[in-house]
Amino acid sequence: MTNMNPVLSKDSVFSYFAGMATPLQKALLEEWLRHPAHVELYFEWLEEWEAGQPQLIPDVDVAFTHFSNRLAEPAAEHETATPGPAPLRRARRLGWIAAATITLLLTAWWQRAQILEKTYETGPGQVSAVKLADGSRVVLNANSVLTVPRWGFGTDTRDVRLNGEATFSVRHTVDHRRFTVTLPDQSKVTVLGTEFVVYARPRGTHVVLNRGKVQLTSPANPRPLAMKPGERATILPAGHVKVENLTPAQAESERSWEEHRFVFDHTPLQEVATRMNEVFDVHVYIEDKALARRELTGTYPATTAEELLDILSEMLDIEVKKQKKKLLLLPRRNTY
Known part of the structure; x- marks a missing residue:
């Protein structure tokens, strides 16, 4: 059975950085990097290795401009005895080279961002x-x-x-x-x-x-x-x-969200719904214009959209109705 979570030593990864990894080591590294925690460790070791052996990071912007200028130049004429429609073959070959070059540069640009930047989300x-x-x-x-x-x-x-x-x-x-x-x-x-x-x-x-x-x-x-x-x-x-x-x-109140608190001061319900969409990534809609204009004042703790909707339902006597991926706020209808 194949080991789905290989263990790699720092020396093995350093060998890869130095360009001396074997095909087997490269395959193990690729499998090892599938684990998110290993990705962060990989970059920590890369920083440690580069500190002792500084490398040149290519400027992708300059390279892309250079290749673009080269591709815009007219193709040089070569005296060859190749039979058949040589200009057509050269054009096709240049087209494939251009496409491959652009793909390579775009890939290098994306990889550079992944290597040079860390994202917190x-x-x-x-x-x-x-x-x-x-x-x-x-x-x-x-x-x-x-x-x-x-x-x-x-x-x-x-x-x-x-x-x-x-x-x-x-x-x-x-x-x-x-x-x-x-x-x-x-x-x-x-x-x-x-x-x-x-x-x-x-x-x-x-x-x-x-x-x-x-x-x-x-x-x-x-x-x-x-x-x-x-x-x-x-x-x-x-x-x-x-x-x-x-x-x-x-x-x-501008930083009340640090403690999962929502602070409203005569805030229209439509604004409250928009805030919920931003924080909880939900889709809250209010079709009733009068309800949308109703104001809310106070501080309300909530860590989920459901908690805040429960508060709104009791405070404003409204009904929450689910419609596919939407949450529709409605005035509560008296049934007596």
Whole structure:
């Protein structure tokens, strides 16, 4: 019977990095990497091996541009005595070479991202804390993705990418190196050492500063906007930035999700439904316009969509009806 979970030593994996692995070792490594925990160990060992034997990481962008320019050049004429339609064969051969080259470069680009970057991701209803190599701490809300360089973070770079929601507690470094968060709309939050909350989802982007200082830029406003503690900066659809002063309670509510709490202040039920869709990855709909406008105020703990829906059902006297993959909120009908 084939061993479905082979055990590999560090020396065997180091041999693979050095290009000295046997075909059997390569096959075992491929099977070994099917386990998620082994993938992380693989990259840890790769970092350790490369620290002792620095390697050149090819610049895929430059290579792709180089090959594109070569392919755009006219084919050189060669004096050959090959019979038949040689130009046609050369064109076909160049086409196959071009297709193979592009496929190879695209594959190299994807693999480079997998090797050079580490991704932290949360699922529906999940909240996860991440400690970065520079000592900074990030708490991810549900359905959020944080991408961080695998190597050199804190020394060569402090640039990360966020898609979703997170609270950042950025540690100040002795060399005053800036920490930058790039968002899906290409807005950037730049800091030295501070604490702030970022919301970056399809329906908009905003940043709340709790303490310290941050600078916010957007494609429409490349000039850095300096924020002060207690402010919320919202990037409007046109790309301009709107700044509001929050009360301490409002600022605290921006991070209530860290404790699985939902804080509403005269919030329309339609907004509550949208928030549930973001956090729990459900599809809550309200067809009744009057019901959608009803407001909700208070703090409600909930770790699942079902828990929050039960609260809403009792508080607002509404009915929750499942329709395939949708959850429809309806006014409760009296049957007497």
